[in-house]
Amino acid sequence: MIELLSRRVRLAARAGFVASMALAFAGPALAEYPDKPIKLIVPFAQGGATDQVGRMIAQPLEEVLGTSVAVVNQAGAGGAVGLANLSRARPDGYTLGIGSDSSLAARPLMTESGYTSESFAPIARLVEAPTGFAVASNSKYQDLKSLVEAMKSGQKVTWSSPGVGSGPHLAAETFFEKFGVQATHINAQSGKEALVKLLSGEVDFVSAAGSNFPAMVSENEGAIKVLGLAGEKRWPRMPDIPTFKEEGFDFIRSQWFGLVAPAGTPEDVVNKLATEVEKIMNNPESDKLLANFHFSSAYQGPEKFAEQIQIESKELAPVLQRIGMAKK
Template sequence: MWAIKVKSFVILISLLWGSFGISAYAQSWPQKPIKFIVPFSAGGANDLMARAAAEGASKVLGQTIVVENKPGAGGSIGTVFVSKSAPDGYTFLISAAGVISNNMIKKTTNYKDSDLVPVVMIGLAPSVIVVSSESNYKNLRNFVDASKEGAGLHFATAGTGSTPHFVAELLNTRYGAKLIPVPYKSGSEGASAVMGGQVAGTSEASIVALPHIKPGGKFRALATTWTKRISVYPELSTAVEQGFPDLQIAHWAGIHAPVGVPPDIMDKLAAAVDVAMKSPQVSDRLKSQGIEPVGGTRASFNEFVDAERARLGAIVKAANMKDEQ
């Protein structure tokens, strides 16, 4: 009996010491530079949001945050790298919708959803549905109605599971549109195809689309697909306002951690990013580029990720979206 009591006491002390050690480690974090891994090329919406978050959060934490781009395989290369990283609080993923949808669509990704933990939302670049400035379509209703006639309309995407692909399939499955997805290697190639008249339209991140929508530009904007109008372009109505209440999708960026990072560290990083997104210096700069800063808490980002997983999963199933890769 005495031996059992001693053993139980030793186990209890070990557990308490382990908890104390983790807590002390989290309190002293960060003691060296932190890495934000962007799974896309530099210059895109995801990359710009990552750099804004890194700049603002580093000031709050008093430690350098390095942004490192690891593009390829639709974001999977960078995502796998972070999922296999040590959970010490010094390597994080700048996540996008693909971190949720890739495992729904791709045959193999080399990571499981459970390998990554949501930390905080950074912001989003609302998607904008665009056509050539020389087309006859004036709004989203015109475009969808026209697609229902004849063989349908070709719609450029950045590949299977990209945001434009989800926009097209959501309009097809929920509103009876007849949009034929045409995959390109990148959003910029798809945008060029719209400008050149090879396809009828596409959707693109606000930061990419807005410079081409100004008077004399080569795009005509039909609608933004987020729940609110774009701060820097309020004259463009939302798809919801035009009678498409289910069309709510954006190019968002958040932060995920490899599973095992202490919760206290994730809370500190989430709080730092939230402060950054609410600072006028960062917020005003992002809004001027068509990006909406969000921030928030770990809890609010977890709720967003859960809702996004359910919503995107329903579209994948309804449209039978599959990637041969």
């Protein structure tokens, strides 16, 4: 009898153990996302605009998700290095990254970038700033029209951008493609270097993200003139600058940054993140923060964002082909 009882006890104990083990293993699948820290890959160096955007979104995300969001900077090749690492991460929602117009829409079309357009699950677009062209104040091109006329007439017009394959570089090339003009690109390694080239007279104009212009203009006290910004309407951060449309060029293009996860990340995780990001971006506090580094909030949900990437990708394909940067 005692033996029987003890056997029962043992059985019960065993069953209890098995059940508890099963629970323990099933636990993570049942638990609410997220239950551990999230890694956010910022594919640009510390201190830059993308880094600031990443950190700006990381902090409120921590609060609403109740877990830490660690920003990891993996700079290189215009964001391609960090995104290539992201594409190889486990698609469980615990590794996210910041992508941009050039790194998400253009880079997959270029040679061996380490990822394709199918590598990511877009979560949400975060911020944008319109592309713009600027000249030195004493330039002979005082408006967009005269600049484009000069390019059309076959004169040698030189320009610079923050780097080959960067958003502003490709934006300008897309503009050239659309209006059938040509100009000679002089390479710079950064927006600052492009500005040095503009002020030394080495180039006639620069193409840059609008976010660079407010500081450029104020620091150079009248030495720089922004000819136009390619926004749909005038940009609230620089309301005096006309749009390309106003100047007679129907061209809309912005530099944007968005949150992406590796492809295969569960849909409910993507949706949950998108919902939280939307709340954060619509918060007036965020807009104040964004004003500090001259971006505008530009939320798009997962589907809209994926569409945006595809549209730009399609537009960029012939441009990349023409300038010899497309995948063979």
